[in-house]
Amino acid sequence: MHMHRFDAGMPKPGLVAPFAAIGAGCGRPALCPCGFAPGMGDDRDMSAADPSSNVALVAGAGGIIGHAVCQELARQGWRVTALARRPVAGFASIQADLTDARGTADALRSASGTTHLFYAALNPDPDLATEAERNGRMLGNLLDGLEETGAPLRRVVIYQGFKIYGIHLGAKVPTPARESDPPHMPPNIYLAQEAQLRRRAERSAWDFVALRPDVVVGDIHGNPMNIALVVGVFAELSRALGIPMRFPGTDLAYRQLVQFTDSGLLARASAWAASSERASGEAFNVTNGDVFRWERMWADAAAHLGMETAAPVPLTLERHMADKGPLWREIATAKGLVQPDLATLVGWGFGDFIFHTETDVISDVNKIYRHGFRERMDSAASLRAALDSLKRQRILP
Numbered sequence: 001m002h003m004h005r006f007d008a009g010m011p012k013p014g015l016v017a018p019f020a021a022i023g024a025g026c027g028r029p030a031l032c033p034c035g036f037a038p039g040m041g042d043d044r045d046m047s048a049a050d051p052s053s054n055v056a057l058v059a060g061a062g063g064i065i066g067h068a069v070c071q072e073l074a075r076q077g078w079r080v081t082a083l084a085r086r087p088v089a090g091f092a093s094i095q096a097d098l099t100d101a102r103g104t105a106d107a108l109r110s111a112s113g114t115t116h117l118f119y120a121a122l123n124p125d126p127d128l129a130t131e132a133e134r135n136g137r138m139l140g141n142l143l144d145g146l147e148e149t150g151a152p153l154r155r156v157v158i159y160q161g162f163k164i165y166g167i168h169l170g171a172k173v174p175t176p177a178r179e180s181d182p183p184h185m186p187p188n189i190y191l192a193q194e195a196q197l198r199r200r201a202e203r204s205a206w207d208f209v210a211l212r213p214d215v216v217v218g219d220i221h222g223n224p225m226n227i228a229l230v231v232g233v234f235a236e237l238s239r240a241l242g243i244p245m246r247f248p249g250t251d252l253a254y255r256q257l258v259q260f261t262d263s264g265l266l267a268r269a270s271a272w273a274a275s276s277e278r279a280s281g282e283a284f285n286v287t288n289g290d291v292f293r294w295e296r297m298w299a300d301a302a303a304h305l306g307m308e309t310a311a312p313v314p315l316t317l318e319r320h321m322a323d324k325g326p327l328w329r330e331i332a333t334a335k336g337l338v339q340p341d342l343a344t345l346v347g348w349g350f351g352d353f354i355f356h357t358e359t360d361v362i363s364d365v366n367k368i369y370r371h372g373f374r375e376r377m378d379s380a381a382s383l384r385a386a387l388d389s390l391k392r393q394r395i396l397p
Contacts, residue, residue: 058070058081062084067220072270096108101141111151115152117142123138131189147200158193160211175360175361207280211284216263232390234317236331237321248317254294255294256361261288285363288376292379321348335397
């Protein structure tokens with residue numbers, strides 16, 4: 001799960017940091033694609049009258065979160081620059097390796113007008129201490145680079161997630177998980193990033209807001225943590241083999257209550273977080289607002305894809321799908337798909353984590369509703385929409 005927390009000496013639970021500088025820029029969102037009217041409440045908006053005066057730098061813009069944020073901010077009239085390892089189609093792009101401090105500072109010379117940073121960059125590592133140190137340093141390098149270029153930064157929006165509650169360590173997280181829940185023992189990528197933010201914000205004119213999505217549903221490829229791709233590719237491989245689309249996790253995971261965060265909803269929450277005066281210094285859970293069991297969601301997805309289902313068969317996908325590359329290449333060639341390399345397309349390890357989580361995963365989203373962002377979404381409709389978009393893009397057949 002794309003998706004950590006505070007230790008001794010940190011702000012009180014539920015707060016990211018007690019800073020006072022204000023952010024900018026959010027237009028009113030359109031009706032969401034799943035038919036629910038987005039709600040922004042009556043919260044005061046700190047945006048300028050002209051949204052184009054808001055200048056966003058989106059780090060990790062090639063990922064499932066960052067790309068959706070770029071699209072939403074552009075729709076609202078922001079000036080958007082994408083920061084990634086490779087150019088992002090449709091956006092002015094800066095290419096940088098954030099682990100390289102000098103290279104990052106040099107690359108950011110063209111981002112001297114940045115007023116808002118949306119930080120969705122991620123460099124994972126199986127060793128938690130290495131992951132925390134590296135990702136904290138990456139964020140620090142970026143903030144130092146923006147300071148060096150004299151950017152008039154007003155707010156940073158950063159993305160955390162359910163791992164902040166310790167689920168990746170095997171914890172049976174009390175549900176619904178609340179932003180005020182106590183932290184666990186580090187190392188933790190999000191703790192390291194918050195430390196970087198706190199240190200710099202104390203002497204700066206900007207503040208920051210932390211958003212905590214859970215499993216993000218989106219329609220891009222090239223990101224290993226895209227559950228729609230895991231489901232869609234697994235279904236097409238099953239179809240090609242003439243077998244039912246069987247849930248590849250455990251019986252217990254099949255029946256737990258879990259949740260999604262639609263990438264479009266998260267992007268609209270990001271624009272709100274960048275502009276809301278009340279959001280300053282806060283952390284917010286952000287999900288679609290409903291819960292489901294895979295028992296129901298899997299059957300719904302299979303029906304949408306025209307597949308039969310049968311009883312779950314627990315697999316370790318990372319190992320079990322290792323021999324399916326040639327079959328996918330045949331499918332991709334026959335159907336004219338854009339990515340014939342299965343290993344590049346899908347993060348099976350992410351699917352293993354999701355499909356073997358044997359505890360309820362539920363976030364309390366009342367806090368963000370109280371503060372003014374009240375959009376909800378039908379998670380089944382969100383997954384169907386992502387699958388359909390992946391098909392239109394010729395990522396899935």
